[in-house]
Amino acid sequence: MAGARQDGRVERGNRTRQLVLAHAAAVASVEGLEGLSLGRLATELRLSKSGVFALFGSKEELQLATVRTAVAVYDEHVVRPVRAVPAGLGRVRELYERWIAYSERRVFPGGCFFYAAIAEFDAREGAVHDAVVAAQAGWVAFVERRIEEARVLGEIREDCDVPQLAFEIIAFLELANGDSVLRDSSEGYTRAARAILGRLRAVATDASSLPGTA
Template sequence: MASVRADGRVERGNQTRQLILGRAVQIASVEGLEGLSLGRLATELGLSKSGVFALFGSKEGLQLATVRGAVAVFVDHVLRPARSVPPGLGRVWAMCEAWIAYSRERVFRGGCFFYAATAEFDARSGRVHDALASAQTGWVTFVEETIEEARAAGELAGDTDVCQLAFEVIALLELSNAESVLQNNNLGYDKAARAILSRLRSAATGPGLLPPPR
């Protein structure tokens, strides 16, 4: 019986934690990670401040958990859809389309969570900075590996500079997000898609490996 009660408390604690993080990632995407506070989240969600504190321990603990929560959302909306496509240029393009949809559809209210949070913490030091740096490294590595798979499959020229191409793709995606959020329009996404397709097409080994020009 005691085990059943303990399991119930753990489950309720997990549900409360997910509820808090769901609100936290949205606030942080608009107002930054510094805009988070245990008291604010407790008030907005009708929870006790002591209960929220017990789950996260400190503002930094909340910020770190928020970054991890945002990573999980990003994986669901960008990485998993890309991985569902066989390796090659089709997967590279699916990755780009998934990223554009993630930003355009405002999965996070403020656009790309990591674009905003990285700008907030890039010149700082500490655990939150390190968590964001790790998340960015993971994304860059995924893009490079996805492009390398296409090169290894013979769909990109053998002399393709994978790291350079990944850098260019990420830069175009991030600029489209920045322009959309700042100007409150979607024009940048089409421009980024055209530029990425053009860049990929210039390195592709066959014209039919990518969608036609937009």
């Protein structure tokens, strides 16, 4: 019986933690990670402040856990669906289309969580900065691997500068996200998709395998 009670407490604690972190990620995407506080989240979610403090212990731990939660959400909406598509140019197209959908549908109410976090922590030091850097580095590496797969398959020219192309794709996507959030417009997504498709056509071994316009 004692074990069952303990398991019940652990399960309730896990549910509460997930609830707090989902709300924290949504808030941080709009107001930044520095806008988070344990007391605020407890009040907004009508939870015990002492209980929320017990789950995290410090603001920094809350911020780190929020970044990890955002990574998991990003994986769900972008990374895993891309991995489900066969390697090649089709997978590269799926990558930018999934990213645009993730941003445009406001999975996070402030647009891309990491676009906001990078702007907030790029010039800082510390554990949260390092967590954001690691998340961004993982995404850049993921994009580069998808391009490299297409190059190895012969769908992208052998002389393609893979890191440069990945940089350009990510830059177009991030600019579209920022423009959309700032102006409440979807025009940037259309322009980003068109620009990325143009770059892919320029490096494809068979440009006719890609649509002419986005």
